[in-house]
Amino acid sequence: MPDFDVVADVSETLRSVVTAGLSTLMPPPAPTAEVVDLLRPVQSSSSAKVTIFLYEIAEDPSARNRPYLRRPAGADVELQRPPMALLLRYMVTPWSGDWSTDQKILGRVLQIFYDNAILSGPQLQAGLAGTSEAIKLTLAPITLEDRARVWYSVQQPYRLSLTYEARVVNLDSVDIQGARRAREVAAQGAEASA
Template identity: 45%
Template sequence: MAGSGVISDVSLTLINVLDTALGSLFPAPAPQVILHDLQGVISTNPATLAVLLYEVTEDASTRNRPMQRAVTAGGRVLRKPLMTLILRYMIVPYAGDRLTEQQMLGRAMQTIYDNSIFSGPDLRGAAAPAGLVGSSDTLAATLDPLSLEERTRVWHAIQKPYRLSICYQIRVANVEPTIDVPTDLVRSRNFDQAVPVGE
């Protein structure tokens, strides 16, 4: 479980995995992998694999879960369940020539396919409980099958011409709530005798 820094920790984890993979594919200088908003000039020397976080949504399958009971130093509390997030990334190569860019994308896809579950030593960022490092969290990365039209909308939103790119979603990033509701133990109960209707 992590705090509000979990989004940046997921991004750092993805960048680290891709950076390691690309470093073994190309001779020096190896391509760099950076978190980027795709605005401004992006270096092609060395080649760059830009990672854009373009959407963060709540995992709908985990909504409406009941409150959880917990014991803290201050007593028993009711706590909201973890907020679970799905992060969507676009990965875009910049190398100055199309063959190198396609090789970079192929290596990125191969790496994420081979290592689609990030956990334990793969995790980067802040230390638990504030971050992912040392936590028991597991992140699953899957290719996001966006249509060409959907992908074009992302490019239109950032006001850039379309480029070859791939999209992934990473789930589930858990965010721990910060508010606890104190609750007491049940110490007594009352029974009311039922009276049939109409009597």
């Protein structure tokens, strides 16, 4: 059951999947992926890397208004709000110092996310490992103006990058209410016939 740390768990899952997928790029050393907040400058190093930046969290409108979950609790029933379905929007950026290598890295990331459009089972990391959750990845381009705003907001120069949505990420509610089971149903207005 996904808890409040589910957002960080999805980020860690993406980092792991991208790092594993980039391991096939030649020549070595292969780029690695890291989750960043872009508020601090990305450390330049001799090896290429890919940053994964969570820039927006939203509620998935297609999953709103789901019914309460009912669970037996002895002779009664517990009612729990359904999980909040989240959309996580990520910006994936290569950092190699060379435009050609950056574009090759972006091409490989596109392949990785296309081939692994639904992450589940052993691909899931951290608190999602061993759960039945599935994360659907979709390329979600934003306008150049919106992309420039993201870079401007973190006071970094614009860089070529990809934007992806991860959905449906469920965040469990802690709102649980007790309810009594109905024991008898009485029909009102019905008279007994003799």
